[in-house]
Amino acid sequence: MSLFALIRSDYRRFVALGARRPLKTIFFYQGLWATFIYRVSNHLYYRTPFAPLRKLARFLCQVARKGIEILTGISLPPECEIGEGLYIGHFGTIIISSMTVIGKNCNLSQGVTLGVSGRGDQRGAPIIGNRVYIAANAVVAGKITIGNDVVIGACTVVTTSVPDRAVVVGNPAQIKSFRGSFGHIAYDGMEKDPERLASLTLSDPQNTDSPGVTQPGSPMLMEDQN
Numbered sequence: 001m002s003l004f005a006l007i008r009s010d011y012r013r014f015v016a017l018g019a020r021r022p023l024k025t026i027f028f029y030q031g032l033w034a035t036f037i038y039r040v041s042n043h044l045y046y047r048t049p050f051a052p053l054r055k056l057a058r059f060l061c062q063v064a065r066k067g068i069e070i071l072t073g074i075s076l077p078p079e080c081e082i083g084e085g086l087y088i089g090h091f092g093t094i095i096i097s098s099m100t101v102i103g104k105n106c107n108l109s110q111g112v113t114l115g116v117s118g119r120g121d122q123r124g125a126p127i128i129g130n131r132v133y134i135a136a137n138a139v140v141a142g143k144i145t146i147g148n149d150v151v152i153g154a155c156t157v158v159t160t161s162v163p164d165r166a167v168v169v170g171n172p173a174q175i176k177s178f179r180g181s182f183g184h185i186a187y188d189g190m191e192k193d194p195e196r197l198a199s200l201t202l203s204d205p206q207n208t209d210s211p212g213v214t215q216p217g218s219p220m221l222m223e224d225q226n
Helices: 003-016 021-026 032-049 051-072 195-203
Strands: 094-096 114-115 139-141 166-171 174-177
Touching: 003 021, 003 032, 032 051
Parallel strands: 094 114, 114 139
Antiparallel strands: 166 174
């Protein structure tokens, strides 16, 4: 996907979630500023030709990253891998490790940390699947995999892998249901997205318990939409 298409995909997530005024969206949503700087920096970081130019580009990328951290409180390193359609709806304190991988059409709320944890061969950062909703102040750390269509509730601490469509809450995280993130994630073409539709047929819309799953209290999810 081209740089322009990636930037547009991030903007279109805001439109899908209710933003109707382009100028207001561009000038007043700090999350969009942060994703724009990330997209440009990531493109320059990996695609600038010639070693001298590459070193200069990477230095400028880090300066831009630090500037947007100060301005928005959102840290998106140019080295990390983020799929199309990232939505960050609120100001700040979002910390993403440079080793993190984030899939397509994900939501990050304020206070989220996706960080490095572990020792030796087990040290690393999370791989986040597609259409994952991560609520406010959640922490996801370590060399783990978060499946597609997962919901991570507010203030949840996740240090082990999470299967597709799980809704997890608590510290440590426990699976509440397998209803998935379908009610939390909106993006262009989702009604015809074959991957999403296939996952939706496997979800648990009745919120029935799954065998062998520990059930904590009700999740406290925080919506991103303004």
